[in-house]
């Protein structure tokens with residue numbers, strides 16, 4: 692039985708003072724019925740991993756380079772993330788695709804590099820508002836999925852996060868029917884490509900304005916195995932109820 696996953700992406704938020712929130716999250720869930728992951732900014736990773744040690748909370752990075760080392764000023768490799776104590780990394784977030792012109796082909800190489808280093812790759816996909824309005828959502832998802840997900844993907848090493856770009860940080864969320872449609876589509880494509888067992892084992896997260904108030908409804912949707920949460924993961928008082936809502940479905 693695959694465990695559901697409540698993941699928090701702190702994005703470019705948080706100095707050392709923010710670690711107090713991580714302490715609160717770890718203390719509030721000593722025996723979680725779901726996996727919990729916090730992805731703080733790089734400078735907090737090693738300390739975050741120390742704080743989370745012995746708790747059900749795992750720590751992840753928000754991006755990695757596709758190469759293991761070398762002349763890439765300002766970048767971080769998957770092996771370096773492992774060295775901090777991180778066990779996962781987000782790749783292909785729409786903010787990386789947009790701000791850093793990351794293509795799906797590059798995202799695939801980052802995911803491959805992360806998996807080869809022993810990290811769980813959380814690969815993000817999602818359509819823009821214009822793409823949804825033009826009824827291109829499933830075509831966009833199909834293309835991103837085909838190109839961003841490496842052949843070495845298994846249920847154990849990869850998580851897919853569906854994050855409609857227009858729902859991120861906007862307070863807008865798709866209807867549960869819209870989430871259902873995309874998640875079912877992703878599941879079918881994964882099963883077709885990786886086979887019944889692995890295709891079904893890859894966890895599918897929904898991300899985009901998940902809050903304590905809408906989490907239960909989103910988690911009741913078929914093929915939603917958890918959430919990738921931005922703003923509401925920054926404070927324990929917001930993230931804990933989301934974890935609990937997911938536990939209620941586990």
Ligand SMILES: O=C(CO)COP(=O)(O)O
Pocket residue numbers: 700784854858859860861862898899900901919920921922923
């Ligand atoms: O981008 C997200 C998580 O990666 C979602 O962000 P928000 O939850 O702030 O909308």
